Amino acid sequence: MSTGKLNYHLEQLKGLIEKNSNQHYVLTPFGKKAVEHLDLIEQKISPEDEKYVKIATLSQKTSLQPIVKAFLTISIVLSAVLITVWSYLAYIIISEGGPVIVYILLPVLIAVGFGLLGTLVYALVRAPSWVKRFEQKFFGENSHKGLNFFPALLGLIKY
Numbered sequence: 001m002s003t004g005k006l007n008y009h010l011e012q013l014k015g016l017i018e019k020n021s022n023q024h025y026v027l028t029p030f031g032k033k034a035v036e037h038l039d040l041i042e043q044k045i046s047p048e049d050e051k052y053v054k055i056a057t058l059s060q061k062t063s064l065q066p067i068v069k070a071f072l073t074i075s076i077v078l079s080a081v082l083i084t085v086w087s088y089l090a091y092i093i094i095s096e097g098g099p100v101i102v103y104i105l106l107p108v109l110i111a112v113g114f115g116l117l118g119t120l121v122y123a124l125v126r127a128p129s130w131v132k133r134f135e136q137k138f139f140g141e142n143s144h145k146g147l148n149f150f151p152a153l154l155g156l157i158k159y
Helices: 004-013 029-043 047-060 065-098 100-139 146-154
Strands: 017-019 025-027
Touching: 029 146, 065 100
Parallel strands: none
Antiparallel strands: 017 025
8 A cells, every 4th residue: 555545544534543652553542432333333234234235335446437537538638639630631731732532531530530539528428327337237236346356457556
């Protein structure tokens, strides 16, 4: 775990932990009570509570949505750059002259670029719903172990 992540989580536990005279982290009296309450909750979980425990667990798991959104955003930027370059080339070819094939090819490339750009923007807007369906289909409603494994496998999230 990186120092930044550790410091973030230690900050989140303020009031539950503190440093003692030896500079070690220990539970505060309130932190000890919180642990006792968590132990009681864990002991009293009924079979019908398991459903809610799974929902709460799922909400804490890593999702593919940030990765997909970042990929789509980068793709949109690159598509816009390509369209700009192709448009500039078309301007140069029109003003300076060029082979006939270029007069045909560049408008086709620009049209394909705008089509791709529109598709990527649409996918970015719709990403949360289709990524959620993808996660449910491939990782299942009750099996969410793959959600932490897949991003780590891609090397995009460090654990």
